[in-house]
Amino acid sequence: MTTTRFAPSPTGYLHIGNFRAALMNYLLSRKLGGTFILRIDDTDAERSKEEYVEATKDDLTWLGLTWDRIERQSDRLARYDAAADRLREMGLLYECFETPTELDLKRKKQLNMGKPPVYDRAALALSASEKDALRAERGQGHWRFKLSHTRIEWRDGILGDISIDAASVSDPVLIRGDGQYLYTLASVVDDVEMGITHVVRGSDHVTNTATQIQMMDALGGTVPTFAHHSLLTGPQGEGLSKRLGTLSLRDMRKEGILPEALISLMARLGSSQPVELQSDLAAVAEGFDLSHFGSAPTKFDKDDLFPLTARYLQSLPLGAVAHAVTDAGVPEDRADAFWTVVRDNITTLNDLASWWTLCSEGAEPVISAEDKDFVTEALALLPEGPFSADTWSNWTQAVKEATGRKGKSLFMPLRLALTGQAHGPDMSTLLPLLQVIKAKT
Numbered sequence: 001m002t003t004t005r006f007a008p009s010p011t012g013y014l015h016i017g018n019f020r021a022a023l024m025n026y027l028l029s030r031k032l033g034g035t036f037i038l039r040i041d042d043t044d045a046e047r048s049k050e051e052y053v054e055a056t057k058d059d060l061t062w063l064g065l066t067w068d069r070i071e072r073q074s075d076r077l078a079r080y081d082a083a084a085d086r087l088r089e090m091g092l093l094y095e096c097f098e099t100p101t102e103l104d105l106k107r108k109k110q111l112n113m114g115k116p117p118v119y120d121r122a123a124l125a126l127s128a129s130e131k132d133a134l135r136a137e138r139g140q141g142h143w144r145f146k147l148s149h150t151r152i153e154w155r156d157g158i159l160g161d162i163s164i165d166a167a168s169v170s171d172p173v174l175i176r177g178d179g180q181y182l183y184t185l186a187s188v189v190d191d192v193e194m195g196i197t198h199v200v201r202g203s204d205h206v207t208n209t210a211t212q213i214q215m216m217d218a219l220g221g222t223v224p225t226f227a228h229h230s231l232l233t234g235p236q237g238e239g240l241s242k243r244l245g246t247l248s249l250r251d252m253r254k255e256g257i258l259p260e261a262l263i264s265l266m267a268r269l270g271s272s273q274p275v276e277l278q279s280d281l282a283a284v285a286e287g288f289d290l291s292h293f294g295s296a297p298t299k300f301d302k303d304d305l306f307p308l309t310a311r312y313l314q315s316l317p318l319g320a321v322a323h324a325v326t327d328a329g330v331p332e333d334r335a336d337a338f339w340t341v342v343r344d345n346i347t348t349l350n351d352l353a354s355w356w357t358l359c360s361e362g363a364e365p366v367i368s369a370e371d372k373d374f375v376t377e378a379l380a381l382l383p384e385g386p387f388s389a390d391t392w393s394n395w396t397q398a399v400k401e402a403t404g405r406k407g408k409s410l411f412m413p414l415r416l417a418l419t420g421q422a423h424g425p426d427m428s429t430l431l432p433l434l435q436v437i438k439a440k441t
Helices: 015-032 051-063 077-089 100-112 126-137 183-193 203-218 241-247 247-253 259-266 279-287 302-314 318-327 334-347 348-362 369-381 389-404 408-419 427-433
Strands: 003-006 037-041 069-072 091-097 144-146 151-156 159-163 173-175 198-202 225-229
Touching: 003 015, 015 037, 015 051, 015 198, 015 225, 015 247, 015 259, 037 051, 051 247, 051 259, 051 369, 077 091, 077 173, 077 183, 077 427, 091 173, 144 203, 144 348, 151 203, 151 225, 159 198, 159 203, 173 183, 183 203, 198 203, 203 225, 225 427, 259 279, 259 302, 302 334, 318 334, 318 348, 334 427, 369 389, 389 408, 408 427
Parallel strands: 003 037, 037 069, 198 225
Antiparallel strands: 091 144, 144 173, 151 159
């Protein structure tokens, strides 16, 4: 049974980066008929907020990503205690007492000597009495996992064959001095005990994966298949990490971007497959293939989501957007005609309100000085409403005969006078919706 997981920390809202990992793990599990676990990484009690747990669930639900079960790491502390005790008994977990300043000085000294900045394992030489003295002076120490200095190798689902010399990596800290379990230990224990078979995550975790493989082996667990996707950059190749806070799913949702656009883009971004607009998650999962993804940094441009959203909206009947049309103030008896007319001229549902304002309250006319007399003459020929589907053609024919104008010089000034816009729906369909024409007042 394929089992994947998404393990967000509830310290903020979901952003495009961690959504990408969530989507990939979800699609993989669904394609293979497996289990998808939502695992809340809330071991950091001080920074974890319940509001972010609920926001995460709300965002995933909005996107249509359903989980088969939910786990909370804060409920599993006893399991981490047991794993830590086992590692201590094996001599693979040792207490260290260096301060951050001392560690920084060690790193700088090693770099100046042309050596990799790897922890020197000085704590292993401390005697019991020296440890007691340090505890009395500094409090409890932090605990590191003792790596076996061999090569760690695995076949990555995206990057291919990976080989890392464990001697080039610092022994990872698993437990802080205040007793808090860090990501590495909690994740390893959970992956082993929950039977996680596949882990898809960013390529910035490759070194973490190497250390976790050794930890899994030590705890007698089965090592999952790891796949590390490329990291996202901005549209110009700039680093995206500092902007992720402005790329939350919540903010995109407020901007009117639809789940179908997000999923269609992110399911293919960074792969050799073209982006295809799809609304069926099962179909997206069926076409998902990790082997098509590459390791090169992947450019993400939020603006690419708006054309996809617009295209999806154009395919929808009124029933699918009735709530949004109603919220825009459109009366029920005009809703169908209104949606039919404007759906090809909106980018998001947020645009509906401005179109209905134009229809119900009129638009400020845009009339150039050279067209002023022409528009005045034309408006005098416009019959009183309500207008029909034939009003526009009949009126413009009459104006053409009266003024001699034709083509763009005929139609554009009239569109600008009635709508204040150079572009929009076909005027023969829009005119019957106009209840107020300010240019006539």
